Amino acid sequence: MQHISVKAFAKINLGLLITGKRPDGYHMLETVFAPVNWYDELTFTSADELSMTCSNLDLPSDDNNLCLKAASALRDYAEMTKGATIRLTKNIPFGAGLGGGSSDAAATLRVLNVLWGIHAPSDDLHALAVKLGADVPYFLESSGLVFASGIGEQLQDLERSLPFHIVTVFPEEHISTVWAYKNFYPKFERKVPDLKEMVFELCENKDLTVLPTFENDFEAVVFDYYPSVRQAKEKLLEEGALFASLSGSGSAVFGLFDRQDAAEKAMQAFGDKSRASLTPPSFKMIQRS
Ligand SMILES: C[C@@](CO)(OP(=O)(O)O)[C@H](O)COP(=O)(O)OP(=O)(O)OC[C@H]1O[C@@H](n2ccc(N)nc2=O)[C@H](O)[C@@H]1O
């Protein structure tokens, strides 16, 4: 009985600029994905049927779970009906803007593609990933700092890594991505800064003056409706973060620190460890099946 265990890491968005809306309702955006040291754990075991368990009972363990959606999409693609038992230990908060569900879906595609002996080419897996979620291709194909455009599926590896300690905090608010895209305040006329260039200046020259460029277009509406999220960002700055921002559509916020002791002190200021994570400089998603 084959058995594969992997980690599915979370991401933050360093800058998130929404530049337009497509006829199908999806929004065009420019963003930089960065992996953080917060991960779900998944175990896949060959079986006759396809099923899963999830440690977080607030999440579905049926076809509404992105793991089973990914597994079913792969079975349909390969026109086969092999089974597997998927065990998900959920550590990444959901509705947090951390991409946890998308990361789980990507891990499922990657592992079952091997476990079931399908060996689908990467372009085909990419097409399946995009249908599962705009963020899924990032987790499937990348391990580090990536510029994303389109709806978030067009990826360019920036071949750089952040020289900062990252403190990521979940302020106990579940925010729906759909709600955020429906209610954000559009700034489509804005001159869009070159996030790739800003990342180069930040990582290569440690030019901190570029940090205000990394705006998140969801922040204004999220802070209006969820004051606790604004307060979490302010607290990170009070604790000495060089920069702090909402991640994705929220509610998680992250702060960049140049010193480990300041980052660890900031972690402690947020109390309960299970709702915060510390990522070292130059972090990459290393777990690959
Ligand atoms: C906002 C971002 C930023 O990285 O991440 P999260 O905050 O969810 O982590 C992403 O754009 C979320 O990607 P993902 O969570 O995969 O979204 P999907 O499941 O594909 O889409 C959920 C819904 O969000 C809206 N959506 C999503 C992506 C996009 N570029 N434009 C959109 O308008 C659509 O209404 C869609 O039906």
Ligand SMILES: Nc1ncnc2c1ncn2[C@@H]1O[C@H](COP(=O)(O)OP(=O)(O)O)[C@@H](O)[C@H]1O
């Ligand atoms: N395995 C999963 N992990 C997290 N969320 C899941 C999963 N399967 C389905 N979902 C649903 O997908 C939604 C988005 O999850 P997630 O990708 O974690 O969003 P976000 O990046 O906004 O936190 C959740 O609100 C949840 O209802």
